Amino acid sequence: MKQKVGVKAADDAMADSQRLIGALHRSHCIAEFDPTGIIMTANDNFLGLLGYALEEIRGKHYRNLLDPAYAAGVEHEKLWVAVQQGTDAAGDSKWLTRKGGEVWLQTSFNPIHDDDGEPAKVLLLARDITEGKLVQLAKETEYRTLNQIVNMTSIVSHADLKGHIIDINEKFVQVSKYSREELIGSPHNITRHPDMPKATFKQVWNTIGHGKIFRGVIKNCAKDGTPYYVDAVIAPILGGNGKPEKYIGVRYDITEQEIERQNLKGILSAINDTCAYLELDHDANVLAANQIFLDLLGYRSDEVIRRNHRMFIDSDYANSAECQQFWTDLRNGHSKSEVFLRISKSGEEKWLQGTYAPVKDEMGRVVKIIKIATDITRQIRIDHDYKNRVKVYSEFIGKVAKGDLRQRVAVDGGNELGVIGENLNVMVESLSGIANQIGETSGTLSVALNQIRGTVNTQAAGAAQQATAVNEITVALEEIRAASAENLVKAKQLGEVAERVRREGNLGEQTLEQAVSGMEVIRERVENIAQTILALSEQTQQIGEITEVVSSIAQQSKMLALNASIEAAKAGEAGKGFAVVAAEVKELAIQSQQSTAQVQKILQDIRRATDRAVMAAEEGNKRVDAGVILVEKSGEMMRQLSAVIEEALSASRQIVTAVQQEVLGIDQTTIAMSEINKITAQFVTSVQQTQTSAKDMSEVASRLKDSISIYKL
Numbered sequence: 001m002k003q004k005v006g007v008k009a010a011d012d013a014m015a016d017s018q019r020l021i022g023a024l025h026r027s028h029c030i031a032e033f034d035p036t037g038i039i040m041t042a043n044d045n046f047l048g049l050l051g052y053a054l055e056e057i058r059g060k061h062y063r064n065l066l067d068p069a070y071a072a073g074v075e076h077e078k079l080w081v082a083v084q085q086g087t088d089a090a091g092d093s094k095w096l097t098r099k100g101g102e103v104w105l106q107t108s109f110n111p112i113h114d115d116d117g118e119p120a121k122v123l124l125l126a127r128d129i130t131e132g133k134l135v136q137l138a139k140e141t142e143y144r145t146l147n148q149i150v151n152m153t154s155i156v157s158h159a160d161l162k163g164h165i166i167d168i169n170e171k172f173v174q175v176s177k178y179s180r181e182e183l184i185g186s187p188h189n190i191t192r193h194p195d196m197p198k199a200t201f202k203q204v205w206n207t208i209g210h211g212k213i214f215r216g217v218i219k220n221c222a223k224d225g226t227p228y229y230v231d232a233v234i235a236p237i238l239g240g241n242g243k244p245e246k247y248i249g250v251r252y253d254i255t256e257q258e259i260e261r262q263n264l265k266g267i268l269s270a271i272n273d274t275c276a277y278l279e280l281d282h283d284a285n286v287l288a289a290n291q292i293f294l295d296l297l298g299y300r301s302d303e304v305i306r307r308n309h310r311m312f313i314d315s316d317y318a319n320s321a322e323c324q325q326f327w328t329d330l331r332n333g334h335s336k337s338e339v340f341l342r343i344s345k346s347g348e349e350k351w352l353q354g355t356y357a358p359v360k361d362e363m364g365r366v367v368k369i370i371k372i373a374t375d376i377t378r379q380i381r382i383d384h385d386y387k388n389r390v391k392v393y394s395e396f397i398g399k400v401a402k403g404d405l406r407q408r409v410a411v412d413g414g415n416e417l418g419v420i421g422e423n424l425n426v427m428v429e430s431l432s433g434i435a436n437q438i439g440e441t442s443g444t445l446s447v448a449l450n451q452i453r454g455t456v457n458t459q460a461a462g463a464a465q466q467a468t469a470v471n472e473i474t475v476a477l478e479e480i481r482a483a484s485a486e487n488l489v490k491a492k493q494l495g496e497v498a499e500r501v502r503r504e505g506n507l508g509e510q511t512l513e514q515a516v517s518g519m520e521v522i523r524e525r526v527e528n529i530a531q532t533i534l535a536l537s538e539q540t541q542q543i544g545e546i547t548e549v550v551s552s553i554a555q556q557s558k559m560l561a562l563n564a565s566i567e568a569a570k571a572g573e574a575g576k577g578f579a580v581v582a583a584e585v586k587e588l589a590i591q592s593q594q595s596t597a598q599v600q601k602i603l604q605d606i607r608r609a610t611d612r613a614v615m616a617a618e619e620g621n622k623r624v625d626a627g628v629i630l631v632e633k634s635g636e637m638m639r640q641l642s643a644v645i646e647e648a649l650s651a652s653r654q655i656v657t658a659v660q661q662e663v664l665g666i667d668q669t670t671i672a673m674s675e676i677n678k679i680t681a682q683f684v685t686s687v688q689q690t691q692t693s694a695k696d697m698s699e700v701a702s703r704l705k706d707s708i709s710i711y712k713l
Helices: 002-027 044-050 074-084 130-153 170-176 198-209 255-274 291-297 321-331 377-401 416-496 498-503 505-640 645-708
Strands: 029-033 039-042 089-096 102-113 119-128 154-159 165-168 214-221 227-238 244-253 276-280 286-289 336-343 349-360 366-375
Touching: 002 044, 029 044, 044 102, 044 119, 074 089, 074 102, 102 130, 130 154, 130 170, 154 170, 198 214, 198 227, 198 244, 227 255, 276 291, 291 349, 321 336, 321 349, 321 366, 349 377
Parallel strands: none
Antiparallel strands: 029 039, 029 119, 089 102, 102 119, 154 165, 154 244, 214 227, 227 244, 276 286, 276 366, 336 349, 349 366
């Protein structure tokens, strides 16, 4: 009975084992290998999954069914080593189907030992997990890719609850410039920049400590002191109790963008503080306007926002084709920079120096239009006033250039144009004074020249009379010399023919009386010549005084011309005509001064010649007196000739001697008269030159008078 019960129990156990094995075969892929991995058998699930028949794989190593990359991998190598050591090993493995397809099996390698404990075979139990594994692998691949992207673009760190760094990626090392060893275990404030306030970090810990995610821009400091900016996201990793266990920080390096943003912010702030700023849409509707623009045109913000830009423009221009083209160009991306006329709320004209610039997106499309401008209304008004005043000054200078010195320009304000106006008035005053002085000087010069011409004419007449007198004296001297020669002959004959002298005594007395009369005439003529020469000397003295006056006038004219040239140079283009006149006056004054100097030299030569002539005339007069005495003595002797013939002969010798001396005196007188004649000729030439100079100076005075006649004073 007990034996039957025991057999039944054994049968039941065997049946359960068979049912269990049957369940495993239905749900698992099963294969058996020898201890070296050679396939001994495989169930239908295994064979059907891989697409083989048992005969095709029996006797082959199971590695032939694995993916070669997986079979050669470290993971599978560890698994098989464990199996050979008699230990169960499990893991996911990649197999290849007969057609090359991939199959993932969740495998368990189980060594089966014999009664002696030696490995007899290896039982492989596996389940098909291909679908789930592929999904898992895809997610792992996605995760790895995402992790690569994060490591490439982000600064990642892991911190414990105290904020100490427990892990970092390579990007953290690169940006912070600390080594991994310096960072691991250090608190996160190792990279804190002094500019960051403590309140920011208090906010960070308050946020993540309550299990929330913090995000914000933080300024950090690298190891070398270089600042860098990060867009930080810090999230807590929560445990099962809902409390943080650690923290993960992901930061994006935005240093370049932040610096550019701060620069742009600074630029926009500077523009907003100094310029009128306006934002417009494509249809010219106002999107934004800063306070400078609103104050400039007298509006409030709510009065212009969403209103059209044409409210600031003159209505005629706003409706013009030019304005339409202006906005078309802006919409097409073309900027416009110029001076714009705008109308304020009160209707006042405002001039703006500005630029309308299209703002484009990354594709180059215009998204809006901005205007930046400065108020130049005051400069425009000053410029208009400047142009008007320049026009007035130009017309004034034109009148002055035509000779109208009666005008004066109105001077307003103390700016540069006011100074120019004052200088123009001073210049015209100076020109008026110079013109008056030149007019007066030219009149005085004309009077002086008339006096010179009258004096010169008188001198010319006197010189002509003197020349005639000298010629007459010369003729008389020649007659006297001839008479003296005849007397000499007769005196010689007197000694030889005494009787003839006696008979002709009366004739001799008459002849002597005629000689005495002739000598008296000669003496009178010589005295007249001396008086004429003295008068000539006085006239030359007067001419010298007049030429000194003329020289003084010429010097004054030259100085006036120099002053006029200076004033003309100050006047610039407007004084060019007057500068030419001043230069001509100066040149004529120099010529006049040179002529008067020449006249003075000639007059000095005339004075020296007249002095010599006077001396010669005095000497001749003395000779004539001596001749008269001798002739009178000869007459006395002729009256005594009848009484004493011897005395007559002796007297005749004395007469011969006296007559010879008389001839010698007459020759000397003739020479002196010849010298006087030369001097008179030189004087006549000098007088003619003086007349020519006086005529030239008269023409200069006339031209000077004509030059200033164009000016109306």
